[in-house]
Amino acid sequence: MPVQERARVTRGSIVAGAAAVFEEAGYGSASLSTVAERAGVTKGALYFHFSSKEDLALAVIEAQHALVTKEARRTASYGRDALSTMVMICGSFARQLVREPVVRAGVRLTLEASAFGQQVTKPYHDWIRTMESLTRQGQAKGEIKDAVDAAAFARYLVASFTGVQMLSTILTERADVLERIEDMWSILLPSLVPDSKRDEFLTLVRLSVADTEFHPNPQA
Amino acid sequence: MPVQERARVTRGSIVAGAAAVFEEAGYGSASLSTVAERAGVTKGALYFHFSSKEDLALAVIEAQHALVTKEARRTASYGRDALSTMVMICGSFARQLVREPVVRAGVRLTLEASAFGQQVTKPYHDWIRTMESLTRQGQAKGEIKDAVDAAAFARYLVASFTGVQMLSTILTERADVLERIEDMWSILLPSLVPDSKRDEFLTLVRLSVADTEFHPNPQA
Structure with a gap:
């Protein structure tokens, strides 16, 4: 394997290992040694790619957001009406929350970020923008009621999706997130x-x- | 002051000091020395009341939940119809989030709890029970539509209130929580x-x- 490719693979294993450790232990209790062990790399290799636990957490958040965004783009490409697209994006995000370790860990870390002094805002702004634009599209085609304030609805949808999956995590370890x-x-x-x-x-x-x-x- | 009363006052100052420090720094970065300093007590006095940072965080969460619950009981005592009572309880909780340091810190800590390996579930269960019972009352009097699933609505209301205030904290430091x-x-x-x-x-x-x-x- 060429050096660059090898580095990319190692980085990927570290992010996957970190996701598993953060998801199990939470940010506060996770340690870099455990991540190195889980990823099957030396601590030296880990520090070559990531300078701190914070760095590693941000990489997991970024990987999660990329995975969910990719799936949302695929859903949007089906060309269904706007509200159906919104429903399907939320559904596929929720299903990724159930089955994708990196998504589970990334969302948990996004919520925990304030505990480690970070405010992660980009994913929220991205989702609000997407949902607002879909709401307006649906209104332009007469599919979504005109009385709806598109900006307010988009913000509320993102906020309530966040709250719903969070409460499901806290109360049922996400067992009921799809029903919720x-x-x-x-x-x-x-x-x-x-x-x-x-x-x-x-x-x-x-x-x-x-x-x-x-x-x-x-x-x- | 009698000894017991003095202990109660000291405990109260420590909780207030802890709330201020947790609210500013987040759980991860808060230190017991800073809390002792802010509360104007010695570290010995602090350790007499609380054995760890975790203990202190749980005390702030408990004090917050007591404050908000007391206000909700007051609101319920006005004897308005059920939906008005639900609206007013959410409104007074949101206003406490803006102006009460212990409420601000307690809610932040409740959200951050998973980062320190705790799952704080009692406040959520309490709110869901209250909101479900109010929804059923409203339905019994024909004020809330029968088609509403009371249990599902109560859970969703609590989840979405949580998400709304959280997103407002992350995106605007709660400046827009009342509008949201x-x-x-x-x-x-x-x-x-x-x-x-x-x-x-x-x-x-x-x-x-x-x-x-x-x-x-x-x-x-």
């Missing part, structure tokens, strides 16, 4: 679409959090 | 009450987060 996201949409839908459209979206919500991979037909 | 709680209710109301009642509740929402003390007439 389903509840969230059931409560939000009356603000967003006319009664006549609600059942159709509730079905989509249920599919979007279903545990099996959900690949809607882009032509549908 | 107002947004939350604007988005939730269509699920809860018929269109004809919405303006009345929006006015109440606006009053409940107004910066001046809000004492509705119990007879109203």
Whole structure:
């Protein structure tokens, strides 16, 4: 393997090892020695890539945000209507929270960041921007009610998704996160679409959090 | 002062000092020496009351929850309808988040708890129980729509309140928390009450987060 490629692979193993350790222990109790051990690298190799625990935590957060954003882009590429796209993005994020170790750890660290004196704001701003733009698209096509304040709704959706997954983590170790996201949409839908459209979206919500991979037909 | 009373006062100063230090520095960076200094007590006195930083953090969380619960009980005692009571409880909690140092610190620590290996669950369970019972009361009197799943709504309200105040802390240091709680209710109301009642509740929402003390007439 060329040197650069080897370095990239090592860095990846360290980030994966760090994710596992942070997810199990939390930021406060995680140690760099445990991360090196879990990643199967020497402490020297670890320090070559990351100068501190903080650095490592920020790398896990970045890797998580990249994974979730990639999945959201894929969902958006299906070309469904805006509200369906929002529902499906939340569903795939929630499913990644259940099954992807780096996503689990990254979200936990984003929430814990203030405990280690960091404010991680970029992921929130990115999601608010995406959701606001989708809300406006849905309104322009008459699919989302005009009375909705797009900026306020986008901020609230991101805030409440954050709160829902956090409470699910605290109260059930995320065992119920998919059902709780389903509840969230059931409560939000009356603000967003006319009664006549609600059942159709509730079905989509249920599919979007279903545990099996959900690949809607882009032509549908 | 009798010995017991003196101990109580010292304990109170330590909790207040700890709240100030945790709020400024976060749990990770706070030190017991800084807390002793801020509280104006010796480290010996501090260790007499609290054996560790963790102990101290849990005491701040407990003091915060007691303060907010007391205010919520006062609000409930006005005897207004259930949904108004829920709106007013959220409003007074949000106002305490702005002006009460112990509430600010306690909520921050509750969120940061997982970073120090603690899961603080009691406050969430208490709030969910209160909100579920109020939702059912409102439904029994025909004030809240029957279609609402009371348990799901209560859990979602607590989760989204938590997410809203957290995002406000991260993005604006809580400068916009009152407006964001107002947004939350604007988005939730269509699920809860018929269109004809919405303006009345929006006015109440606006009053409940107004910066001046809000004492509705119990007879109203």
